[in-house]
Amino acid sequence: MSVHTRSRTAAALTATAACLALLTACGGSDDSSADKPAAGASADAGKGSFPVALKNAWGSAEIKKKPLKVATVSDGDTDIALALGIVPVITPDAEDGGKVPEYKQRAIDKLGAGKLKTYDDTDGTAYEAIAAEAPDVILGINTWEMDKDYAKLTPIAPVVTYTDKAQADTMTWQDRLKTAAKALGLEAKAEEVIAASAKGTSDAAAAHPEFKGKTYTYTVVHPEQISFMSYGDQDPGVFEQLGFAKTDKAKNYGPDKNAVSLENLDQLDADVLLVTYPFGDRGVISPKELEANKLFLSLNSVKSKHFAVVPSENTLASAIAYPDALSAPWIVEQLTPILAKAVAGQ
Template structure:
């Protein structure tokens, strides 16, 4: 499915192909990382990894001879994982005019940093720039072009890859974080990160008991169709951890059958209906066009004011979660969901 263009460039600008998310981060190449800050952040993690450590991938094996200190990343998901573990990468990708995401800015500030050394990823992974940074290891648990990049990257440093033939899309952010934690001798810290996110969701669910048992539908207006995102079998964990459930209609959709026709928008009905318009004027329908459509207005959730819009800035991190973005999205969406449930 195509990814939404943005009027304001962002690291997660969604760039046209469902198979490739061009992952980059903002800010110009800048200062060195703070070894003291990183050491303090990592000191609570404990060390359990044994080196030499063989790192496996669908494309081959590499070996870490000792605990790595200098970490490079090739995707925004891996950047977020590194930052969540208290590690500021020696180099990260930057796509064109993209900007740093707000949760990354916060994480960097917490680690005593404000800038990142970057390379321009407009034309893909810059092997020379990564080699010049002399990393001890390369995080690529979400490397969308790792099948093409593995051979060259493995000549630079050992690679922490996604696992399994379907690992690129099949692994959760928690599994990727655990994989990175094991390689960096930060397994305990990785578990702490995962548990911390879970605690945030538990607290949000406890604060909003009205969410429990409510059905929800999430749809996105893509250029060629209205897409039913919350189908039975998709990753619905974000909403389910808050207590929401899927309506019966969700079982009618799948990864290969997500299109909703304009004449059949009533299938979107649920206790709460969320719709994203990240493509703007390039979408099949603009927000104003859909909201003024007579059939859409007759959907019970819409008529009962249980319909809400998912902000453009939230749509992408909701689709591609990380240990940092999950909590940020939670903060953004909980008020929206509360209002939609209340019908106000």
């Protein structure tokens, strides 16, 4: 499985890519078209306004009429399609034989899609497999491989991707969703998805006023280092949307300077400390070793039990790192009770 799939597995949380952690600003439309959706399209998808021309970093995608057959080149793009009510005609095998994440399975079941048709992306994007499905459009908004893929994908179908190469890392999930929605004629549906996610987050925050103003640190144990992920100039993410605030030590860290040595574990202390081990014992320090470390045990947050582990085996850690339209509400659902127990010292 290649990295461009934005896999939900632990391998996706590499030290360099993890600067995306917490990057999140946090029913179909009527269809009066006479065209009937082909396999892979939602029957109640909105008609939209066509033709549509979407500029991108490599050229432009000219979409003459409403796409009915949508292919995706990354796991994140598959989630975008599913969030918009579209079952892709083909997707990369992002699960690599593993279990489909809960939030994704929910969407698949809701759409009655059964098992998604996939291609093996171990060696990268399978252009021939995509071409064989004759898609009307290809979604590539959540991939790091578009520099390599674009020229080979455009002869197959219009490619919907970002307007600047830097957006591979910086684009919010809301903007990725909106870009795809414009190409698919589903802009109203995208706004509905965004609004529902925002409401779910604000409802969770309102239900837990004890979160308000509590400082937090979120750290990820990578193979090379312990990473301070809630650094100063990090975009407000789900923790802050729920009412938490960064510590004063966050200003000492940034996307290119986020390593915390074992001698400086006190830098992690906050009202609430959250740690995840996406690599298990393959991290620079094992969970058992870190949680037995004398300096770690001396932290106020640890001594007072305001410490929690964010699970990685259920894909929550990777979903926090790479939120998208499908996973964002599920992140809040899963994370809120963990935070509530940590605040309560349970």
